[in-house]
Amino acid sequence: MKKAILPRALAAIALGSASLFAMTAAQAKEITIWCWDPNFNVAIMKEAGAIYAKTHPDVTFNVVDFAKADVEAKLQTGLVSGVTDSLPDIVLIEDYGAQKYLQSFPGSFEPMTGTVDYSKFAPYKVALATVEGETYSMPFDSGVTGLYYRKDYIEAAGFTPADMQNLTWDRYIEIGKTVLEKTGHHMLGLDPNDAGMIRIMMQSGGEWYFTEDGDLNISGNAALKAALETEAKILQSGIAKPAAGWSNWVGTFTSGDVASVITGVWITGTVKATLDQENKWGVAPIPTLDIPGAVAASNLGGSSWYVLSSSDVKSEAVDFLNEIYGKDVDFYQKILTGQGAVGSLMEARNGPAYAVADPFFGGEKIWQNFADWLAMVPSLNYGIFTNEVDAAVASQLPPLGKGGSVDDALAAIEAQARSAIQ
Amino acid sequence: MRTRHSMDKASPRLNRYFDVNGWLFVAPAVLLIAVFMVYPILYSLWMSFQTGRGMKMHFDLTANILRLFSDPMLGLALYNTMIFFIVQVPVMLILALLLATMLDDKRVRFRGLIRTAIFLPCVSSLVAYSVLFKSMFVQDGLVNTTLLDLGLISSPIPWMTDPFWSRVLIIIAITWRWTGYNMIFYLAALQNIDKSIHEAARIDGVPAYGRFFFLTVPMLKPVILFTTVTSTIGTLQLFDEVRNIMTSDAGGAAGPSNSALTLSVYIYNLTFKFMPNFGYAATVSYVIVIAVALLSLLQFYALRERT
Amino acid sequence: MDLYFQRLRGGLVYLFLITAAFLSIFPFLWMVLGATNTSADISRGKFGLGGALFDNIVSFLAFADVPLILWNSLKIALLTTLFTLAVASIAGYGFEIFRSRLRDRLYRVLLLTLMIPFAALMIPLFIMMGKLHLINTHWAVILPSIGSAFIIFYFRQSTKAFPLELRDAARVDGLKEWQIFLLIYVPVMRSTYAAAFVIVFMTAWNNYLWPLIVLQSNDTKTITLVVSSIASAYYPDYGAVMVSAILATLPTLIVFFLMQRQFVQGMLGSVK
Structure with a gap:
């Protein structure tokens, strides 16, 4: 008797657990997401997941955060090795790298052209994730740029906020010299290892490292040349405080050291975190380059969400992105207020949060301004080799600061870039 | 230098005994290194003759060496x-x-x-x-x-x-x-x-x-x-x-x-x-x-x- | 005159040694003080005690499941150490005690693997781990580190100091070779094992690049990955970074201090 019971009991347990597994597999659909920055992207994605889960209780979210370079390294490893089950369902990719991934790993990302209404988004964000008519991204945060400045410092140097509007770069440097002379504060923090400022200026001039067709565009690139000349002037004028690396650069303004910051809108949260500087900041459009067609708006960074084709919950992942990021205007108000994230869904800027006058910035309607500038950002093809050329540009910046010739720098960038993009 | 083989030359049979033991002792390490080091090394040697972008790779004996x-x-x-x-x-x-x-x-x-x-x-x-x-x-x-x-x-x-x-x-x-x-x-x-x-x-x-x-x-x-x-x-x-x-x-x-x-x-x-x-x-x-x-x-x- | 010079030299020696010791310890001091300061004070380079220790701990705990992360690190480091010690000491013993021309050649090939930069092996290893379905498991971190040519080398060098009379006596007594290894070699070479333990534990605990690539989710991450993730936020909280740095350093410090005496003795044996 006893002998017969045991196998049967085991079988019952085995069956029970098997069906249990089957049930959990059918019920819980977990969407795994990789992104960087716990205070920004991660927090925003968790918020989005919470909203979606309210109407879709069968979907759960697993947001994994790594450093940005680490997300890129892991994504690239998974794609190159073809080990697709190592990949997440959704991944955040910086806009500069979008074409590289889409073109060199065809079939790895899920097109969303049929689901998402892309006419509702800022056109430049859609263009950068489109390959041969298919768009692959859920456009996310914009890197629209602005000139953040310390009203108290420039007033101490004899200027008014009106003087900070419609600047040229030469005028900006002039003001910087006066500010340094009268207040002892540098005009801006600048990391000589980072070509970010060059990219801001170049894009405001309507050009990039590559032409629309993806060919290298260095020696004949008027915007790049003007950008290098301007950067050289800034470095040589002494108005820039050298910063080493990202966090040190952030420290130049959070510590109250420098009088202005020119960067993407995503820095707003960081600026506002310095509570002791309330009411001291203003925001103006960035200075314009001295070339025909240059505008006072540009972009730095910004990223978008992509669904991996290998995902076994890709329809849920696409639906989730479309429902929240593609339609939910309230969500965009929430992340604007909470994290200072400016999305690229154009109708979101008609929401209440964008109309709020921000007391931190002395009651300026900065969000409305950024939304307006966003529409002016020149749309470009970032190409597939931005990282490579960026490294070439960055290595020419220190010689420029020491008085090197811009033409030599351009030639060196061209040579290094040519060899790197084989 | 001390002689380390005091007993090793005793007889062919004993020699075989020591040889078998020698291989048994080094086998786990050699296997692990072969699988997790030597194989990847050979694989990357083979990869070094591939050129291209991302998933689109093809064989080319000299392209990478010339690029160096x-x-x-x-x-x-x-x-x-x-x-x-x-x-x-x-x-x-x-x-x-x-x-x-x-x-x-x-x-x-x-x-x-x-x-x-x-x-x-x-x-x-x-x-x-x-x-x-x-x-x-x-x-x-x-x-x-x-x-x-x-x-x-x-x-x-x-x-x-x-x-x-x-x-x-x-x-x-x-x-x-x-x-x-x-x-x-x-x-x-x-x-x-x-x-x-x-x-x-x-x-x-x-x-x-x-x-x-x-x-x-x-x-x-x-x-x-x-x-x-x-x-x-x-x-x-x-x-x-x-x-x-x-x-x-x-x-x-x-x-x-x-x-x-x-x-x-x-x-x-x-x-x-x-x-x-x-x-x-x-x-x-x-x-x-x-x-x-x-x-x-x-x-x-x-x-x-x-x- | 001679005495005067001797004193002067003695003084200089002390000055040199104390400076070196101070410079070696200083960053640790900076780390501990930093953990008590606010993020803003740290970037300003404030050197002194602050009152933000509690806040920093709280914000660090909010970042990650700290006990789980520490457990992951500890598990990986301990398993790697135990397996490496076992495999490498058996091999080091084997190469030294049972010499043959073929095995010596093989040994030299093993040493050659030290010259390959790890970055070059990551893609093949990753493909392999994918095929073994080990991605995002701790085994994927542990397995490739076990066969360490460096530690085999270390054990082989140390085995040169192993008294062969003990082995010969044991053979006469009829012990099998594995018995000789287990019952005689291991106890005699205790301090060699201790030194190897410290070195392997340290390396495994601090391992960064490979775990970063192969571990995928929040619940398998190690403390090293968490430190780098916190430190690279857009707006890093340095106070929390300092707390995490302390937690990442403490276990290796403890291991070192627990085994310090045997460690030095073990190193003595390895370089004869």
């Missing part, structure tokens, strides 16, 4: 790595040897405490120490303010924004972390040296520096060779420090003007940061292999036993 010779970034990486090697390895090893000799002296008080203190850096977590160094060496960080206060410098040193000083910083960082580690090897070797020879030399009137160069150094030769070879391998593969101290997340350069771009960082960039081209990255990694092999050979030759 027209790659200015590779030249720079090779140059930087050699600078680190030529300056850092000797400085660190001489420092370690000096410290070890001083700590070998029984009359020095608190030897244990000092030895522990100097060894501690190599126990520290790599990422943690990189964060610490970064925060100490920024433009108006602790190091510059201290040096300014002491009147040793008149303006802050641009540790991380000037190509020359950023190389100095990397050298300081590696030296800080690994000097104690090498010192322990020397210290251990020194304590095995027969002190009576030194004593005899001292009585004969040989000065301290003479004893150091003509007695200590020759007797330490095997350890010096060992530490030189391991430090050479470590320096030529230098990666972690540069990535964590010098590379900013936003920019593409490793230090100002890529002044700290090493071969390993370049391989990393080729594999993970730039357009994924693992084939070329694999080819570049064989440049390191050849460099290490040549240098090790040179060192073996220079420090060979002359008997």
